[in-house]
Amino acid sequence: MAEFYNLNGKKLQRQYRDYLSEFKQWKQKSHAKQYLIYPQNIGKYLSIDETALSKGELYTIITNKKAKGKKGAIVAICAGTKIEPIIEQLLKIPSKTRNKVKEITLDMANSMKTIARVCFPKATQVADRFHVQKLALEALQDIRIKHRWEAIDQENNSIKLAKEKQHEFSPEIFDNGDTRKQLLARSRYLLYKAPSDWTQNQHLRNIFNQAKSIEIAYTKLAQWYNQVENSGFKAFRSQFRSVKNVEFFLFRLTTIFA
Numbered sequence: 001m002a003e004f005y006n007l008n009g010k011k012l013q014r015q016y017r018d019y020l021s022e023f024k025q026w027k028q029k030s031h032a033k034q035y036l037i038y039p040q041n042i043g044k045y046l047s048i049d050e051t052a053l054s055k056g057e058l059y060t061i062i063t064n065k066k067a068k069g070k071k072g073a074i075v076a077i078c079a080g081t082k083i084e085p086i087i088e089q090l091l092k093i094p095s096k097t098r099n100k101v102k103e104i105t106l107d108m109a110n111s112m113k114t115i116a117r118v119c120f121p122k123a124t125q126v127a128d129r130f131h132v133q134k135l136a137l138e139a140l141q142d143i144r145i146k147h148r149w150e151a152i153d154q155e156n157n158s159i160k161l162a163k164e165k166q167h168e169f170s171p172e173i174f175d176n177g178d179t180r181k182q183l184l185a186r187s188r189y190l191l192y193k194a195p196s197d198w199t200q201n202q203h204l205r206n207i208f209n210q211a212k213s214i215e216i217a218y219t220k221l222a223q224w225y226n227q228v229e230n231s232g233f234k235a236f237r238s239q240f241r242s243v244k245n246v247e248f249f250l251f252r253l254t255t256i257f258a
Contacts, residue, residue, distance in 0.1 A: 033079065034078070034079050034085075035076065035077065035079065035086075035089040036074070036076065037075070037076045037090070038075055038076070039075075039094070039097050041064050041067070041072045041073065041075045042064065042075050042101065043064040043065070043066045043100075043101075044066075044102040045065040045101075045102065045103050045104075045105075046062055046064060046065060046075060046105070046120070046123070047062070047063050047065055047104065047106070048061070048062045048104060048105070048106045048115065048116060049061060049106065049128070050081050050112075057079070058079075058081050059078065059079055060078045060080070061074070061078075062077075062090075063075060065105070076089065076090060078090075081111060082111075083114050083115060087118050090115070091118075091119060098121075098122075099121070099122045100122075101122060101123040102122070102123055102124065103124045103126055104116045104120050104123045104124075104125060104126065105126045105128050106127070106128060107128050108127055108131060113125060141188070144187055148181065148184035151179075151180040151181045151184055154180070155179070155180070155181055
């Protein structure tokens with residue numbers, strides 16, 4: 001705007017901040033860098049998550065799900081992710097207001113669980129489906145990388161053996177024209193296919209997207225979890241150690257069933 005009217009941009013910014021925006025009279029100005037709280041925006045269904053807003057600085061943000069990211073969505077923004085200062089600020093909201101919260105969606109970090117439990121004691125904690133899917137994808141990537149390094153070592157050993165015997169090395173070629181090493185490199189992108197392209201054996205996303213009730217979702221998630229337990233893949237068991245109690249898989253899935 002300043003450029004359009006041939007004005008000094010920084011000066012216009014200062015003028016707006018100091019005189020037009022009523023910034024100097026802002027009630028939360030003194031602590032804005034540490035936290036912002038808007039108790040009037042609290043609703044029955046909240047979300048809590050950490051976000052890097054600028055220069056890698058982390059903030060913990062609580063939002064009202066009903067607002068869907070529009071006006072009135074922000075309940076609180078706190079600098080950092082340390083439990084104690086965040087709880088301290090949130091407890092400034094009257095308990096009567098905080099007790100209105102019926103459900104709060106969060107990732108599976110213990111810090112988020114503690115904040116939710118202390119500040120919103122009446123709320124049911126719901127595991128964010130996207131964090132669960134992320135854990136599963138990370139476990140798949142760990143397995144893929146492990147097998148790729150094994151394929152690289154196997155190919156290098158075969159090349160060395162062929163040279164010693166003065167033979168020409170010919171790697172195994174699959175139907176799609178890739179070697180084992182190439183296939184394991186390319187398969188990284190297959191793990192991010194659209195849900196509609198996944199087979200019945202690749203169904204974690206489908207459980208979230210297609211389940212029509214909490215009961216059906218619970219049953220399918222329990223079955224999926226048992227398959228993970230019985231797979232023998234350490235990557236999966238390591239990633240999902242924090243949800244070893246199958247009851248925690250009853251996520252309530254507010255993004256689907258609310």
